[in-house]
Amino acid sequence: MTINGARILLPTVYNCLIFAILLPLFSTADDILLPLDVKSKCPGAEDAITKAVTNAVAGNKGLCAGVLRLHFHDCFVRGCDASVLLDNSTANPNPEKDSIPNKTLRGFQVIDAAKIAVEAYCAKNKSCPTNGCDPVVSCADVLAFAARDCVKILGDFFYDVYAGRPDGTISIAQEAVDNLPAPFFNITQLQSSFAKKNLTLEDLTVLSGAHSVGVAHCSSFEDRLTSINSSQINVAFANSLKQKCTNGNVTVPQDYVTPDYLDNQYFINNLNNTVLFFSDFALRTNTITEDYMEQFGNNYKLSNPNTWKDKFKCAMQKMGRIIELGPNQGEIRKVCSAINVS
Incomplete structure (x- = not known):
């Protein structure tokens, strides 16, 4: 189905309410994502990805935070088409990867x-020809599955991912600048950025919870330390950051309480004015997003202690189904950093 110019691929089985509502609206097989083992006609393909991801991050789980960010930055520009993975080339001389918002991306390996x-x-x-088999799993799908596996590694919870995302052949740095929400965005700008991808204020708040893992460069929030506003950032927290941020290239954990665990601590930190970005604090300036934050920040006091995790699973599935390429467009790349050569 197409919403706001973006094609949203729906699974055959999906337990999140939004897709239960939308499911009857699709009409063609082109609009359905399938289990990877079925789509690739390769039983065990999903397990092969999981094993590779687990091995790749075994010595540095921080790479998983990078993979989550890669997936987000991919889906917000041209949909989930792995365009963020493309290197500079004759076909794409100034790709997304080289844009200012993407200079600090990691996890490509x-x-x-x-x-x-x-x-x-x-x-x-x-039985493949001498020049090898044709690829069967798109890089966009690999990235979506890797992000899911990293959620399991970092947060110990799991959600289903379906396959069928084509790899794009176009990557433009300026489009990353134009589409990615910036760390200095206010709530109006954030809401607009997410709405263009058919994501709601709830999705915005839920997905922001990924800021409970990973690190941030001091340059992305140093303006908040220049003139400290005690109503927006805890003074002791800000002074601690000042001591650590000797230059803009220094990195600090986004969540100083549970920095290596994907949990609801981000919301607790935000309610206590101990988050890094102005865009994080901006969620406090809207009654709807602030209410969501209070729900998620206090969710261990609720009857369902997994309130945020359940919402996060659905939001990741929803974001992962933003597809702007039409049927029969795109390709399955042989190498994720380069388009196929005819």
């Missing part, structure tokens, strides 16, 4: 390792 592993696994039992 995790996706490369998973792509190599799944294609090797799927080729193992095939």
Whole structure:
């Protein structure tokens, strides 16, 4: 189905309410994502990706936070088409990867390792020509599955992912600047940015919870330390950051309480004015998003202690189904950093 110019691919089975409502509206097979093992005609493909991702981040779980950010930055520009993975080339001389918002992306090696592993696994039992098998799993799908696996590694919860995202062949740096929400955005700008992707204020708040893992460069929030507004940032917290941020290239944890665990601590921190970005604090300036934050920040006092995690699973599934390429467009890349050569 197409909403606001973006094609949203729906699964055959999906337990989140929004898609239960929308499901009857699709009419063609082109609008359905399928389980990876079915789509790729390669039983075990999903497990091959999971094993590769687990091995790739074994010595540095922080890479998983990078993979989550990669997936987000991919889906917000041209949909989930792996355009963020493309290197500079004649076809794409100024790709998304080289844009200012994407200069600090990491985790590319995790996706490369998973792509190599799944294609090797799927080729193992095939009779391929001398020049090798055609690829069967798109890089966009690999990235979506890797992000899901990283959620399991960092937060110990799981959600289903379906396959069928084509890889794009176009990547433009300016489009990353134009589409990605910036750390200095106010709530109006954030709401507009997410609405363009058919994501709601609830989705915005829920997905912001990913800021409970990973690190941030001091340059992305140093303006908040220049003139400290005690109504927006805890003074002791700000002074601590000042001591650590000796220059803009220094990195600090986004969540100083549970920095390596994907949980609801981000919302508790935000309610206590101990978050890094102005865009984080901006969620406090809207009654709807602030109410969501209070729900998620206090969710361990509720009858369902997994309130935020359940919402996060649905929001990740929803974001992962933003597809702007039409049927029969795109390709399945052989190498994630380069388009296929005819």
